[in-house]
Amino acid sequence: MVAPTYTGRPDAAKAAGTSRLTTANMEEHKMNRRNWILAAGLLLALPGMALAAKPGYMNVNESIDINASPAKVWSLVKDWNGLHKWHPAFSNAEIKSGANNKVGAVRTLTMAGDGSKFDEELDGFSDKKKKYSYRIISDSPLPVVDYSSTILVKSGKAKGTSVLVWKGKFKRKVADNPPAGQDDASVKKAIIGAYQAGLQNAKKLAETK
Secondary structure, three states, X not given: OXXXXXXXXXXXXXXXXXXXXXXXXXXXXXXXXXXXXXXXXHHHHHHHHHHOOOOOOEEEEEEEEEOOOHHHHHHHHOOOOOHHHOOOOEEEEEEEEOOOOOOOOEEEXXXXXXXXXXXXXXXXXXXXXXXXXXXXXOOOOOOEEEEEEEEEEEEOOOOOOEEEXXXXXXXXXXXXXXXXXXXXHHHHHHHHHHHHHHHHHHHHHHHHO
């Protein structure tokens, strides 16, 4: 049996094969182009995605050495209703509910500058350990949310001296794309400044009284 032979034009067969190869190359080119565009889009989106990342908790731990006994320093700072007596940023503190120095007590603080107010709740108090913990429970002028804090007095290295400690945990208030002054570094710096203002004034009061 004789095998059938192609009787058409040889150039037509060649053109058909070339056409199929050209079409495949074009499709591959289009696919590669789409992949590159997608990759470029993801790279361009990364900075925005990073800026939009939800804020995490920050921690601040400030302390100051005081040339006064722990009992004296504790008597100055332990009054839950008396923050304004030793911190210059506040003009008043008032018990809103509960009893002073009792867990669950809520105080309203008034800022010395613009008179803005916000509430805090006492979560723990120990006269024996010279320590108390609290948290902000309302909107506040501070650039933070989910704020909790602890104040404690420890014995210093030398007899008759103390260490006053102020610790805090919080997140920045502006979650997405914070403007200048509202980013993590700025917020942490502001809280450190607030703590140091109180610690420095408490030291001055304890050492001069």
